Amino acid sequence: MLNALLQRGFRAAFVIYAALFAVTAIAQGQESTSAHDYQLGSGDKILISVYDEADLTMETILSDSGLINYPFLGELKVSGLTVSGLERMVVEGLKGDYLVNPNVHVSILEYRPFFINGEVEKPGGYPFQPGLTIGKAAALAEGFTERASESKIFIIRGDDPAQTKRKAALNTLLRPGDIVTVEQSFF
Structure with missing residues (x-):
């Protein structure tokens, strides 16, 4: 009997702890910006790398216009995109006409202040x-x-x-x- 009460008490405490942990994690998630959903903007310094294609690798600071001039693709509207969104845009632009299977990586070298x-x-x-x-x-x-x-x-x-x-x-x-x-x- 005592054992059953202790187990129920432990389960109840565990459920309460798990609920508090989930609420805290959700609240912190709303306040922070992860690298996956971070939107590029004016002042960010980025590096676009294309594996085995030195001519297509570039480092740039995003201007107020949010546009960059990328080789072969011309002006690209980058502001408001995520890193993965920009990677997809460059891959889709280069695939077919310029490269068979481009391997593109975008990284943020310096965030805007x-x-x-x-x-x-x-x-x-x-x-x-x-x-x-x-x-x-x-x-x-x-x-x-x-x-x-x-x-x-x-x-x-x-x-x-x-x-x-x-x-x-x-x-x-x-x-x-x-x-x-x-x-x-x-x-």
Whole structure:
């Protein structure tokens, strides 16, 4: 009897733990951008490599227009595409007329910068790195000033066309192109 109660208690605790883990994973997944769904944009530095075809390998920084001029294919609209989407576009463009079975790889060499302003020692633009939080971004900007409020932090997502200002915390994950503002404390 005691054994049966312990097993039921363990099962219930396990179910609750699994549910909390799933909710946490979903919430974190909504805040971060994985490499698979990351959309290329202005300021990203990319490398397009075609195996055994040095003439078709290129490194470029995406301009505001989001266009690149690729050998044999001309102007390609890259902004808004994922890395795998750009790979497919280049493969489809080269296949047949130029190459039988092109092996294309696209990688992000450098993400577009994020910006932090307000009550930090050195406001400005900084290179983005995956896993970057607002707390780490403040450290890159040499920390908060004496007047900074760690509870009045706002973020504008770089991929938000409405440029909506949202409240954020020190552990909020950043994305390339984000703008963080640290406001003053009144005390």
